[in-house]
Each structure stands twice: as C-alpha cells, then as structure tokens.
Amino acid sequence: MLQSPSPTNETGRHLAVLLEDIPHVRLLNTGEATYTQGGRLDLTLVSSDLAADAIWQVHPTLTSDHFTTLTSLPVAPPVLPRPPPRWNIRRADWSRFQASLDEWWADYQPPDDLHQQERDLTAAIQTAATTAIPMCAPSRRHQTDWWYYNDEVREHNHRVNLHRKLYKKRPNPNNLRLLQQVVARARQVSLRAKEDKWLEWCATFSQHTSLGQMWRSVRMSSGAAPPRPAAHPHPQQEAERLATTFTSRGSSDQLPLHTRRTQQQLQPHRDEAVREAMEVADMTDRPFSLQELQQAKRRGHDTATGADGVPYSMLAHAGPAGDTALWKNLRDTYAKDCKKEHEKRSGSGAGSSRRYYIYREQMSLKKVIGNRNTTNSLSSDNNTNEVSEEAPQACATEQSVTRPRVNEKCKKVSLEDKMIQFLEGHGQHKHDDDRVF
Incomplete structure (x- = not known):
C-alpha cells in the first residue's frame, strides 16, 4: 500500500493489515499503484455498510506523478417527505370564516402578554380556516419550463x-x-x-x-415534474451548523486587535448618536390607525406562508373582528411594549426617550407609513422645536426636550418667538398613554 518503485513493500502490507482490523471500517484499495514515485499513502476507507457493493479503481490518465482514484458507492437517495397539506383558498367560505372569528372575538379577553395575544390570534385564524376552508391534496409544485430555463x-x-x-x-x-x-x-x-x-x-x-x-x-x-434532489437527512442540524459557521466567520473576534479597540472607542459615540436621533420628534411618531391597516392588506396572489401557515387571503378576509384583533395587537405593541425600561425624570433636563423594536406584523404597514409626511430623524437639519398640528392625537411617543438648533447661517430670533419655543418645548413633557387610543 505504501507505493514505491520496488515490487514488494512490507511496510504498506503491514499498514493494510492493521487498517483492516479496525471494526466497522473497510479498506477499498486493491494494491494497484497510484503514485509513480514512492513514499506516500493513497488510501480509501469507508464504513462496512457502504463497502458491500463499493467499486474502487484507478483512472488510467496520469496527472503529474500520480493517478486519480475513482470510488463508486451505491447509495439509495432518502425518501422525500410528503409536503404539508395546503388550504384550498378558491373554495373558501369567507362568510363562515368571518363568523367564526366574530364568535371568538366576542368572548375573548386579551392577556397582558403581547406574544400570547399573537399566538391566540394565530390559533383563532387557523381554527376558523379549518371550519370554513377545505384542504388541498399535498403536491409538489414545479415549473414546466425548468428544462430549458436560462x-x-x-x-x-x-x-x-x-x-x-x-x-x-x-x-x-x-x-x-x-x-x-x-x-x-x-x-x-x-x-x-x-x-x-x-x-x-x-x-x-x-x-x-x-x-x-x-x-x-x-x-x-413535455412539462412533467423534474426529478427532485434528495433532501438532507438532518436539515435542522445542518441549518444550525451553517448558522454557527456564519456567526463565527462574521464575528468581530477575528478582526485585528487595533480594529477591535477602535470599535470599542467609537461605540459610545455611536450609541449617543442613535439615542439623540430617537429623541427627535418626527411626523411618523403616531400609532397605526385601523384604516391604515386595511389599506396595507395585500389582496393579490398568496405567496408561501410562514411558520404559522396563515396566508394573505385569510388576513384580507378576516372581517371586522379579525381586523380589530390584529390592530389591537399592533397598537399594544407600539404603545406599551415599545417603552424604554428606564425613563429619565422630566426634571433632569434630558427629556424622555423610548426604545423601539421591529415587530413582525408592522412590516405589512410599510407602504402605508411611507405615504406619511416624514422628516429625517438622523439629519442634523431637523427642527426639533416644530410640533405637529396633530400632536394632541399622536401617540404613545413622548416628545423630547427641545435643544438649541445650530444653523449654518445664524438668524435673529425675536423675544416673542423665543417665548413661543420655550412654552412649546415645556409642553412636550406631558405624557398620557391612555389618551392615545
């Protein structure tokens, strides 16, 4: 097995005997030379389960100073799991679907936990769909032009x-x-x-x-279904492995020491810039209305559903009860769970700030929110002293204390304007979340 110009090689034969004694492992080499010069091992080891019908051979083409080895393992592809059943939206009884949601909402008492509200709403939609929408036979979709698509x-x-x-x-x-x-x-x-x-x-x-x-x-x-590739036998473990690999490769620990120290020095300044931008008042700092939620509903063709299995069609035909439940969940998320854990006292002179986090359902309102008149909160040219005419109706977002605006061109401000700015700035300290909705 240890190839050399000599016809016999006692060292290689001794290694072959030792390797063949290892349990559950088979050596496929037949003794045919793979290197024109000696001194190297070229071994092929497989498990005993795969070695039954395995074929090992040496390719006749010489590449550099060695020959390529070919190993054939007759392994049957794993059985593909059946796809989950789908809702037959075309045969849905939307009146019955809405009646089921109305009955659930009439007796429902929303809990304080927002995540529990979301789970309850998802379960109610799935229950209503079970009673009003038939199921399709599981099938695998394919495109008829896959064989010539380029x-x-x-x-x-x-x-x-x-x-x-x-x-x-x-x-x-x-x-x-x-x-x-x-x-x-x-x-x-x-x-x-x-x-x-x-x-x-x-x-x-x-x-x-x-x-x-x-x-x-x-x-x-002719457009028949293509042969699907074999699925991974352990998809969850493979996904976790890929996620771990991606996280480790993108970690800052791999950066040079000088770069990491620079990041640590710049981090407080970046946090301060973000905090100041959050304190700046903006026209979009107001809760979502029920009309905006209805406008944001997608009424086109359904795409692939998420883990909850709720397509766009069910949300579009949820009716008044479903819209109210979804809107309440969004409203409570925006008004209650978006507060910062610790708010500064109004007497500290630093104003109040809030913490926001991206909520899953709020992404559907992106188009509607984009139609609002907004200002850039991160721009240095924002006038933090301007207050919207809808300020009494707006929302759960506390306004920050006004700070002197630094303009490139200094303008003279009269005493009356200074008094108005002072009164407006101190009027922004009044918080009342119960008046929002």
Missing part, C-alpha cells in the same frame, strides 16, 4: 412582468402595443431556448442510449 428567458420574463404592471397602471394604446411586442419577443426567446436544448439532447443519441433515458427526456420536454 438567464435570457428569465430576463425576458422579467420584462414582460414590468410591462404588464405598466399597462395595468396606465392602460393606453401605446402601453398595450409595447406590451404585445415584449410578449412576442419573450415567446421567440423561449422557443429558441427550447430548440437549442432539444438539439443538444438529440446530439447525445448513440447506440448505447437506453430506452428509459429517452423516455425520461421526452417526459421532461
């Missing part, structure tokens, strides 16, 4: 989607004619990709081509 086809499909949205937004003859031209071009590209892929497959025909391989290719070109 970058060119993807690009033209993207252009078709863009022009369809443009025509839907502005339906006029020019956009219609442009959409027809783009669709015709995308069809030509798809047909050419099909033809090229088919000719490429036909070029592989020979007297050794099996009938089964030919029929598999025919079914593939």
